[in-house]
Amino acid sequence: SPASVLNTSLSLQTRIFPSFFSCSFLKVCAVMGMLLARVAVAVVVLAAAAAVVAVDGQMSPAFYDATCPALQSVVRRGMAQAVQKEARMGASILRLFFHDCFVNGCDASVLLDDTANFTGEKNAGPNANSLRGYEVIDAIKAQVEASCKATVSCADIVALAARDAVSLLGGPSWTVQLGRRDGRSASQNAANTNLPPPDARLADLLTRFSDKGLDARALTALSGAHTVGWARCTTFRTHIYNDTGNAAVDAAFATQVRAKACPSAGGDGNLTPLELRAPAAFDNGYFQDLVARRVLLRSDQELYGSGVGNGSTDALVRAYAANATLFAVDFAAAMVRMGNLALTGKNGEVRLNCRRVN
Secondary structure (H helix, E strand, O other): OHHHHHHHHHHHHHHHOHHHHOOOOHHHHHHHHHHHHHHHHHHHHHHHHHHOOOHHHOOEOOOOOOOOOOHHHHHHHHHHHHHHHOOHHHHHHHHHHHHHHOOOOOOOHHHOOOOOOOOOOOOOOOOOOOOOOHHHHHHHHHHHHHHOOOOOOHHHHHHHHHHHHHHHOOOOOOOOOEOOOEOOOOOHHHHHHHOOOOOOOHHHHHHHHHHOOOOHHHHHHHHHHHHOOEEEHHHHHHHHHHOOHHHOOOHHHHHHHHHHOOOOOOOOOOEEEOOOOOOOOOOOHHHHHHHHOOOOOHHHHOOOOOOOOOOOOHHHHHHHHHOHHHHHHHHHHHHHHHHOOOOOOOOOEOOOEOOEOO
């Protein structure tokens, strides 16, 4: 299983490279750490991909090798341009993928505009005036269509774009399973029901992820995506002003955020980085902030010190805070698992325009 491969991988690291865990030569350690991270991620993600059986058995990393061989380079180029223009866009595309997959699977339904037949997901509570990146996906889709018309689904483009977004921000990479089909409908109600709110409690988060076949480890690792990106004042005001006890915020952090970005009234749309120290670097700083109680969202702080489930995620948070390689490995594996919530085979379609059904 992916977990057993991970444990074996980390055990081998400590035996073969013991100096990495006690090294005082920082530059050498940094290089070794990067190499270990890449090897470990590759091993575990391949194991995860093999362990997850996609619907109808249709998905494969080689799905477009014969029909659209330039696909991955086209997506990568489009994402590189977008992130170079605005680093925040990397986080936005990653969030777009999550919000797609958590509502009826990774079928690009989140990209659909409203029609006379359905009210889509774009204006659902968690998405309205918040979800971004539609134009980036449109631009990449146009480039893909120019290379191989009516071949690649919008859902696969979003999956690849999310992987490249993480990599371009300094995070891990992984092999993306391909062969998703695009949904023919969307549901605002489903988005409102399925997407976790910013004040969700741990028990609720565990249930929502379990409903998607994702366990506490996947929940904790995927939440690490909040090491990049920004949040609106309205999503965290209650947390930094009112939460106490197990959900209490570091006092100095709360004072800083209140003064700079989130007054007690007004300024609902004011933006603040989810991870203040390095908001455009995909690293494990988010987990260090959780331990220090310096995070914006109540749903994030729930992962550490909430007292729920006998601290079911506390140990994982501490482990990721201390070991960036472990976080990178688990995040990549969880992205593979989440990405396999997909329509395949004869289900759905390959949209020509990501904003509307054919």
